[in-house]
Amino acid sequence: MATYIHNATDPWTWRTAGHEDVPDILDLVALNYQNEITGILTADRPRMAMHLHKAILNQIFEPHSNLVSVCRNNATNELLAWGWLERGKYTVYAPEEMSCAEFLHLDLGLSARNKITLVAQMLNIWQDWTRQMNIPVMVSTSIRTEQGAFMRLHEKLGFTLRGSFAYKRII
Numbered sequence: 001m002a003t004y005i006h007n008a009t010d011p012w013t014w015r016t017a018g019h020e021d022v023p024d025i026l027d028l029v030a031l032n033y034q035n036e037i038t039g040i041l042t043a044d045r046p047r048m049a050m051h052l053h054k055a056i057l058n059q060i061f062e063p064h065s066n067l068v069s070v071c072r073n074n075a076t077n078e079l080l081a082w083g084w085l086e087r088g089k090y091t092v093y094a095p096e097e098m099s100c101a102e103f104l105h106l107d108l109g110l111s112a113r114n115k116i117t118l119v120a121q122m123l124n125i126w127q128d129w130t131r132q133m134n135i136p137v138m139v140s141t142s143i144r145t146e147q148g149a150f151m152r153l154h155e156k157l158g159f160t161l162r163g164s165f166a167y168k169r170i171i
Helices: 019-032 046-063 111-133 146-157
Strands: 012-016 064-071 079-089 097-105 137-141 160-162 165-169
Touching: 012 111, 019 046, 019 064, 019 097, 046 064, 064 111, 079 111, 079 146, 079 160, 097 111, 111 137, 146 160, 146 165
Parallel strands: 097 137
Antiparallel strands: 012 064, 064 079, 079 097, 137 165, 160 165
C-alpha cells in the first residue's frame, strides 16, 4: 500500500484544517453526504460549523487532542477531501484508548482511482498521527450505503473488519 503514500507529485496537498476551510467543508458535506442522514437526523449547518471551529481551535492549542485535515487541489485550491480524527475514546469493556474517525469525506465526482488514493492517504495520515500520539488502537467506520470498497481498503491496510467497523492495533 506504499503506492498510496502522499508525495510531492500528487496534484493535491494535505494539511491541517484552519478556520478558513470550514465553509468549503460544510459545502462538500451538504453536496455529497447530507443525503446519508435524510429522514433519520436533521442536518444543521451552524451546529456543524460550531463543532468544526471548536475542533480546529483545539487542534491549534492542543495538537494532541484531535486531527482535522483538508486536501486541496494544487492548481485550483478546490477542496477535494477532509477528515476528522478524535482521540480519547474507550469501550466499556477494554482499557485501551482509541483514535476514532469522525468524518472522512471527499468529492464524489472524482475518479475512482483518485477517491481510493485520497481515502488511503487519509487513513495513512491518521495511522501516523495515532502512532505519534501513542494511542494503541485506531477505529474507522461508515454509515454510507455503499461502503464495500471503503471497508476493503481498510482491510488492505491491515485493519480487522467487524461489520461496518474497522479496528487496527497501532502500538
